[in-house]
Amino acid sequence: MFKKYDFETVTDRTGLDAIKWEVIPIPNATVKEGFSHIPMWVADMDFPTAPCVIAALQARIAASSSFGYYSLPSTGYHAAIRKWQMERNNVDIGNDDYISYENSVLGGVANIVNAYTEPGEPVLLQSPTYIGFTGTVNATGRKIVLTDLVQDAEGTYRMDYEDMEAKIVDNNIKVAIFCSPHNPTGRVWDKEEIQKYVEICVKHNVKIASDEIWSDFIVGDKKHITTQSVSELAKQSVAAFYAPSKTFNLAGLVGAYSIIYNDEMRADVRKRAAATHYNQPNVLSAAALVGAYNNGAEYVEELLKVIKTNLDYAYKCLSSYEGVSVQKPAGTYVMFPDFTEFCAKRNKTMDEVLQKCVSVGVICQDGRPFHGACHARFNVACPTASVVEAFARIEKYVINEQW
Ligand SMILES: Cc1ncc(COP(=O)(O)O)c(C=O)c1O
Numbered sequence: 001m002f003k004k005y006d007f008e009t010v011t012d013r014t015g016l017d018a019i020k021w022e023v024i025p026i027p028n029a030t031v032k033e034g035f036s037h038i039p040m041w042v043a044d045m046d047f048p049t050a051p052c053v054i055a056a057l058q059a060r061i062a063a064s065s066s067f068g069y070y071s072l073p074s075t076g077y078h079a080a081i082r083k084w085q086m087e088r089n090n091v092d093i094g095n096d097d098y099i100s101y102e103n104s105v106l107g108g109v110a111n112i113v114n115a116y117t118e119p120g121e122p123v124l125l126q127s128p129t130y131i132g133f134t135g136t137v138n139a140t141g142r143k144i145v146l147t148d149l150v151q152d153a154e155g156t157y158r159m160d161y162e163d164m165e166a167k168i169v170d171n172n173i174k175v176a177i178f179c180s181p182h183n184p185t186g187r188v189w190d191k192e193e194i195q196k197y198v199e200i201c202v203k204h205n206v207k208i209a210s211d212e213i214w215s216d217f218i219v220g221d222k223k224h225i226t227t228q229s230v231s232e233l234a235k236q237s238v239a240a241f242y243a244p245s246k247t248f249n250l251a252g253l254v255g256a257y258s259i260i261y262n263d264e265m266r267a268d269v270r271k272r273a274a275a276t277h278y279n280q281p282n283v284l285s286a287a288a289l290v291g292a293y294n295n296g297a298e299y300v301e302e303l304l305k306v307i308k309t310n311l312d313y314a315y316k317c318l319s320s321y322e323g324v325s326v327q328k329p330a331g332t333y334v335m336f337p338d339f340t341e342f343c344a345k346r347n348k349t350m351d352e353v354l355q356k357c358v359s360v361g362v363i364c365q366d367g368r369p370f371h372g373a374c375h376a377r378f379n380v381a382c383p384t385a386s387v388v389e390a391f392a393r394i395e396k397y398v399i400n401e402q403w
Contacts, residue, residue, distance in 0.1 A: 005299055007047050007306040010383050012037070018252075020044055025365055026354045035361035038382070038390045042365070043183070043334065045249045045381035047306075049292075050299035053248050056291020057284055070283045072101055077286055080293035081242075081257060087297065088216060089226050093259060100270055101281045102256040105213050105241040106136045109177060111272035112209040112239050113140050115265075116175050124167060124176040124206070126159070127371040128336065130183045133211075134369065137177075145171045146371065149185060155327050157185040161196055168204045176206050180227055181214040184336040184370045184377050186311075186329020188222045191230055198227065198234040207265065208238045213256070216247040216300055219308040220330040228261065236262045239269060247300060248292045255285035307333045310380035310387045317391035318378075321399045333381040336367060340374040350374045356403060360393040 013021040020039045024030070031037055039046070072078075078096035085091040093099065102108035113123055119141035125133050127146040137144050147164040149157040167173065178197060181188045189197075201208050210227035218224050228238045243256035260266035273279040311328065314335050318326040323342030326335060339353055350368070354376060357364050367375025380387050397403075 005048075005050070005302050007303065008383050008385070010386055011046060011048075013046070018044075020046075024358055024363055026358050026363075027351075029355040029358035031361050031363075032359045035359075035393070037363060038361050038386050038393075039363045040365075040378045040380065040382070040390060041363055043246065043379055043381075044251050045333070046383065046386070047249060047303065047381065049249045049288075050296045052291045052295035052299065053250070053288050054291075055295075056287045059291075060284060060287040067283055070281065070286075072281050072286055073290065076290045080290045084293035085226075085242075085259075089224055089229070091226055091229060098259055098261055098266070100258045100260065100266065100273070101279065101286075102241065102243075102258050102273065103254060103279050105211055105243050105256045106132050107273070107276070107279065108239070108241045108256060108258045108269065109133070109209045109211060110136050110140055111269045111276075112207060113137060113142055113175055113177075115268040115272050116207050117142055122171045122173055124164070124171075124173045126177075126179065126182070128157075128184055128367075128375075129371050130179055130211075131369045133177050133179070145173060149182075149187075151327075155325065157182070157187050157327070159193060159197060161200060164197070165200050165204070168200065168206055173204070173206050176201055176208050178208055178210045178227060179214075180210060180212055181217065181224065181329075181331030183214060183332055184334050184367070184372070184375075185327065186332045186334060186336065188218055188220070188224065188330040190222075191225045194225055194227055194234075195230045198230055198238065202233045202237050206237075208234075210238050210240045212240055213243050213246050214332045215242065217304070217307065217333055218331045219304060219311055222330055224331070228259065237265075239265055244289045244292045244296075247303075248288070248296060250285065250288055250292070253285040253288055254282055255289060257289075306384060307381060309384055310382075311335065313384065313387055314378060314380050314391060317395065321395070324399075333379060335378045335380065336370070336372060336375055337378070338367075338372065338375050343374055350376075353398065356398045357394060360397045362390045362393055 122143040122145040215224040239260045245251040315328040326337040365377040
């Protein structure tokens with residue numbers, strides 16, 4: 001049967017400089033001979049991007065062979081973002097000027113941090129934490145203050161508002177980084193949860209960098225609620241960051257954007273971005289965004305079916321392993337299982353578990369840099385056959401084998 005999108009072909013990207021395929025992120029780990037590589041770590045997808053993105057890139061190359069100094073397309077770029085935000089998130093941005101190009105989401109987050117804190121001052125992060133936030137805050141010379149997400153009786157990660165407020169007050173926090181949907185736990189926050197988070201921040205004059213790069217990856221019944229949409233206060237105190245890079249697998253093309261309604265905040269962030277001299281739009285990535293956002297909705301719909309299948313499968317496997325505890329993500333394409341009991345029962349360290357996974361070709365990620373003490377992170381954005389093979393190997397060699 002003819003398929004418009006290919007989410008099934010397993011493509012070995014070795015030799016194409018794809019870090020997912022070239023790097024093994026676990027120290028002292030190697031893949032044993034006879035096992036193919038199934039990379040399940042850094043968050044990009046082993047799927048081709050949408051045909052509409054390729055068409056947009058080809059059209060731009062065909063239109064002009066000049067790639068000189070360049071600004072955002074005068075028509076198209078902002079309109080495509082506004083259309084996408086309206087269709088997916090029911091958000092009417094209202095004015096093109098609220099949108100700013102950002103070279104990367106993390107670059108934008110760094111701009112907020114730099115604009116509103118001094119070196120040595122603290123920034124509030126939730127734990128578990130996306131590894132990139134840790135790197136970015138450290139690189140700016142600021143101090144990380146963590147507020148833990150706490151698992152309830154069902155294992156669902158919840159914000160601890162009391163702890164969060166106490167940390168804000170005790171540390172005189174001025175900037176908080178919020179991740180929605182949350183990497184690595186896969187939580188899709190409810191409106192009330194976001195409201196409460198924003199209320200506490202606003203009460204204490206804390207600026208919020210809301211990273212919503214995963215907003216297109218909602219796999220359950222929920223909807224993505226944009227942080228800025230939960231109240232007028234939120235609209236004025238939140239800088240939101242998005243990108244087509246996760247959704248359409250364009251990280252290598254580089255490019256993201258912010259939406260900031262508050263004039264002063266937007267000016268502050270733009271000033272920081274300009275000062276880096278690194279925030280110029282890339283002609284091809286802008287073309288890719290326009291192609292993706294104007295014509296990519298169907299691709300995303302089909303993609304999400306595959307992601308859901310893979311997450312469901314990974315969840316079924318992981319939750320059946322004795323001593324492994326895992327939550328089914330409502331968003332993202334990553335799983336964050338906890339091996340604490342497994343390690344204790346089997347007298348293994350997490351290093352040994354990770355090395356064992358890699359030895360049979362399943363290249364997952366250490367959860368510790370995400371503040372998961374005995375966790376691994378699995379990226380399931382690859383053909384379902386690879387996910388099935390990966391967990392067959394894990395079950396056989398890591399879970400059942402005596403080693
Ligand atoms: C939550 C989150 N933010 C940001 C990024 C990276 O975005 P960028 O490459 O635009 O900085 C990632 C990539 O995995 C991510 O998971």
